[in-house]
Amino acid sequence: MAPKRAGARSPSPSLSSTASPVRRPPRRAKTAPGILASYRLFILHTKLAHKDISELHDLAEKADADLVSSPDEADVVVTAIGMRKRLERHIDWNLAKTKALVTPDWLRDSVEQGHPLPCTDYAALSDLKEATEEHCPRSNSQSAVTALSKSGSLSTSSRPPSRATHTPPAFLLPPSKPPSPVELDHTAHFCCSRASPLVCPNQALCAEFDILRRSRALESNERSALSYARAIAAIKAFPRVITESERRDVQKLPFIGTKVFQMIDEYLFTGHIAEVEEIRQSERFASLSLFASIYGIGPTTSRKLYDLGLRTLRDLEAYYEVDASTPVEHSGSADMDVRIALGLRDDFQQTISREEVEAIHATIMDHLNAVEPGCVSTLVGGYRRGKPSSNDVDIVFTHPNKTSAKGLCTKLVERLRSAGLVKYVLHLSSFHEHDALRTAQWDSLEKALTVYRPHNGLHRRVDLICAIPETYWTSCYWVDGWNYVREGLKDGREIDWAKMLMQSPLSTRRRDSKLFYPRSEKEVFDIIGLPWVDPTLRNTDA
Known part of the structure; x- marks a missing residue:
């Protein structure tokens, strides 16, 4: 196949375009996986249609390329942009001059012909043709040729098949360098666009x-x-101490209505809010709060217990027939979770330091990789948002092989129970297929809510969440702040944000419910058009 002329680029429709570009599909019979094993690629999505983005990612995976999450980590940047001014909106020009910037056809044609083609003939910008030629990786295509092993799995000469070597694909690993922070507007309507x-x-x-x-x-x-x-989320993002002189600015914040503003005024001039003081002194509020602090008891049950005359934990113990000095045994009763939580309340009330969270995570990962080597995981929840201590431990994990990921949570729990580390399993659920009609998006997740006890340690609540690799990064929003996740359940596009934040495959099109699987956390934000917010700035709760 003849190479493209220098500086040439194939036009790519915008993300909103519905037209189908005329392109010759790659001939899969000639596809040679492994030909780009030594290449680090970054695919810039701007000006690419969704189907082109999916195609290019698939080709990169088939060629065994290392897909990275930012252009500064890449050797080759694949882009449909052909103008400097447009490119500079996404990549610093000085950085661009140190990379090989090529059109998408370079990747298509390289895979089709079975070896990496010269980058020069596919330079995305004529101004960067010399830089692209200079920085194009020089790899021996023969060393990257792969063959099928006797077991039928793919392997490369530089990375022989071995169960002892398990390198997850780059898109499952956190970037070596976090995304660049952006300046966030504290007056933005939605809290997932503000720094908290x-x-x-x-x-x-x-x-x-x-x-x-x-x-x-x-x-x-x-x-x-x-x-x-x-209102709390809006105040959390306000960058200055609210004073009398700041009142007008505060009044303009989203979700600060007349009643809330009057309460802010009351607090500024008296140092307290009268209604809050009344609530604090209320026996009903104290008892309901106490009951709701026990795992398995929600607001409705709390009110029923209060109406029955219960007021204290002693009352709860008597009602549920729990003796705090005697371990609770499994009985299969509907109130088992509550009885376990009551029996272990002294342990559960003690917060977990970051050091202990990390130690629990390390131990669980040792057992997980003994079950299925090559797993990756992320500590989420309050730990990820930077809290110095947590009430429980939340771990999201996956395996690069989708087949291996399924059922992994159950296998892990069985191993932890055998090792004496998991004493109770409060909830265990398996994967569900995606259903666009579901209102609660818990798709593609396997969950185990457990009571974990290190040897000679305190009982701890540990939630284990297993995702298939395609939904790993959307699953990392697990327990990302109640209001941060809840925000957006209003109308139209915002509903799609909530689906994304609630561990679903990302769907941005209502007409056909087409699913997209982000390959990095930042890509989640990019696809739906939100500014990047670091996890430590997602503390929208009080």
Whole structure:
């Protein structure tokens, strides 16, 4: 096949285009997996249609290329952009001059012909043709040729098949360099577009409003609870201490209505909010809060228990027939989770330091890789948001092989139980196929909510979440802050944000529910058009 002329590029429709570009599909019979094993590729999605993005990622995987999450990590940048001004919106020009920037046809033709083609003939920008030629990787195509082993698995001469070597694909690993921070607007309408630090300049005020939110939630007044949660998130992102002179700016924040603003005024001038003080002194609020702190007891059950005359933990123990000094045995009763939580409440009430979270994670990963070598995982929840201590441990994990990932959570739990590390399993569920009609998106996840106890240690709540590799990065939003996940359940496009944040394959098109599987966490944000927000700035709760 004749190479493209220098500087030539195939036109690519925008993401919103519905036209189908006329392109010759790659001849799969000639595909030679492994030909780009020594190449690090970054695919810039701008000006590429969704189907082209999917095609290029598939080709890169078949060629065994190392797909990286940012252009500064790449040897070759694949892009449909042909103008410097447009390119500079996404890649710094000085950085671009140190990379080989090629058109998508370079990847297509290289895979079709079975060896890496010279980058020069596919330079994406004429201004960077010399730089592309200079920085194009020089690899011996013969050393990258792969063959099928007797077992039928693919292997390369430089990476022989061995169960002792398990290198997950690059897209499952955190980037060696985190994405560059962007300047976020604290007045943005949705909290997933704002920076919310763990401790904000107005933390005490947020704590006051959180009492109001909790009170409404315990009474199942969800609309009012959501209003206060959104007000808290808006205040969390405000970059300065709220003073009398800042009142006008605060009044302009999203979700700060007349009533909330009057309460802010009251707090500024008196140092407290009268309604909050009344709630704090309420026996009902104290008892409902106490009951709801026990795993397995929600607001509705808390109110039923209160109406029965229960007020204290002693009352709960008597009602559920639990003796804190005697271990709870499995009985199969509907109240088993509550009885376990009551029996272990002294342990559960002690927070878990970051060091202990990391130690639990390391131990579990040792057992996981003994079950299926090559797994990757991420500590999520409050730990990932930077909290100094946690109430439980949340771990998302997967295996690069989709078949190996399925059923992995159950196998892990069985091994941990055999090792004496998991004492109780409060919940265990398997994968579900994606259903576009589901309102609660828990697809493609396998979950085990467990009570974990290191040898001679305290009992800890540990949630194990297994995802298939295609949904690994969307699954990492598990417990990413209640309001951060809840935000967006309003209308239209925002509903798609919520689906993404609630561990579903990403679907941005309602007309056909086409699914997309982001290959990095930043790509999740990029696909739906949100600015990148570092996990430590997603603390939208009080």
